[in-house]
Amino acid sequence: MRTCYEPEETEEFETAKDLLIRRCLTWAEEHGRPADGFMLSAAIDSRHQSRDGRLSHWNADQIRRFLLQWIPRHVVAPRDRLDAAPETLRTLLAYLAATGLRDPRGATPAEADAAIDEAAYQEALDDPYRQSLAKYWAQMALDHGVDPASPKDFDRFRRDIDAGRIQYDQDLLDHLVQARFTEAETLAEERAFAQPPIALPPAAELTEAAARSEIVRQLTALADWVGADGRPLTEAGNLRVADARELAILLATGEEQLQIRSATELPRLTLLLTWAKKLRLLRTSKGRLLRVAKAAPLLRDPEALWRRAFETLFDLGQVITPPATTWQPRSMLTDAFDEILPDVLNSMYGLGTMPMIRLEESVWLACQEYFVFDPAKDERQVDLWRRVVGRDLERTFEILSALGAVELTRGPADELFSSDLDEVDQPLPPDAVERLRTRLAEPDLLLVRLTPLGLRAVRDRLLAEGRDAPLIGEMSTAPPAELLGVLAQHYDPESTVTELEGWLSHPGQDLAALVQSIRDCPFRTRAAAMLATLIEALPDGHSLLRDLRHDPVLGPVALSYLVDGGELAPESLSEREHLLFGAESFLVLLELGGPEAVIEQLREMAGKNAYGIVEALLSSGHGDTTGLAELRTLVAEPLRATRTHPLRLAPTAAPGARGRRKSSDKKWKR
16 A cells, blocks of 8 residues: 555556545445545545645645545535535544554654644635636536536536526636636645755754854844944945945955945855845944844844745846856846746755766756747857856855755765766757767766755755755654554665664564554555555564464465565465465455456456455455455456356465466466
């Protein structure tokens, strides 16, 4: 049971959604909790059509998105079903927690309950301006007893509208029509690339690094220089030249010897002054530059000041990338600075040291998406624009380096950054590929990487955007089932080992708890993934796997792993093991393909005698009582009518057995 599917995995997602809904409805009935299958489907769809697509990761933002935006905008249903959505969501989140499916990096059950309680759901539901145009008509049709999914009935409804037999709010309709062209028609978000897990040093080290930041020191010194009484400004609102020179020396900007007629001709000092105003450290009033009294706590907290300075940097494109001379136009990077720079930092995230030239080519390609021009008309002009973009990107990274967000070094580039230049689906144009091929061979390139401070800051932005950005150590006290579930889906092998070692180092968290969590997992595919993750991460994992072969619950999972991995020959299995192995295979197929896939497979194997195989599977003694109950209800009962006579399941017919197959046999899908 995966809880994350790519947008193009439509069939896989729908099968998993059906499985999750029917299991949740059964659990809700057993525990006396309210649940509506239609609303469960809407909740799962809202998470699938999101930035990260994690079906089991819910926090307060995602809960509000579903209740206050998704349902009011998209979901068409009778009012009583809409009113019940919060309680259905509460049941879904409780089920995820009870079965170990919950992503521990989201809200705790208590936090989720509080978020549902605090959401102004009824107010959002009553606001007609929150709905989309499509929902407006579909909901109106439903409210008038018309099935919106029936073309014939809906056409009759439209004729009634045109004839004036059904009244509607013209002002509201006009607003929704206008909103359709000015706002996003759907809340479905573009899926973002999954980010690799990263490690960060202890918080104390990050605090010390922020205090050492050159920009933090300069901003603090600038505020101190302005003082309680402030500093006079010229009639144009600038610092006097003498004050600017004094300040340049104090802040060590290296500009004190420049011949200037205005303080604005000192670009680094101008940047710091603009930055301080953006941060609300300084303000101007009545011809003076003044310190903002309320900023005193921020100035006493270097780490908080660093974080705020990083966030405001994206709004400083015009002062970071000014024209080299007054007669030159602005850089192409300037106008798209606040959109391109975050993408650049995201692309660096988790990749270590990168050559600046590789980033320059990517940024130049991105700039061309914001501006329309014909490269063939003036090659020299286009080449100049490209060089200016490269220069401004380098200047931006110098500022980031002074802040302490990146580290700049020089040396040869890693072969990784030239290894993809010959790929057929190369996104870079041929001229960029040739430039990179030449430049990346140079021994002394400008290299850049995110510092730990930079990594943390970029990760904070990724999380704020709803993206998945794993941090090694963040699940150090997570429940074992939730830990293994996340590791199996979102962590690479190396990071899995590190995270698992950290988890096991905590008192009371041991291997036995991890194994028991796999035993308790009610989903065969998830249990297999959890076991595989554990086995591959442990130094003696395969020894544990062999021991689990005879486990009353995990034996079938272990057998499947050993047989599929070639460590155990099918013919060496006992008759009982063959039966358990077959039951495991069909239960896996039930989860992955649904009841129809199981019935089809059984009929291809045994025709009208397929029910006999199901009888044998149901009496196999397999420990998955939930799966066997579904196999009985969803597969055995439909097959019962076609039964002709009992049929024993012979050991040689076990699904997945290695050996000769008839040409008509199909390979098992796992």
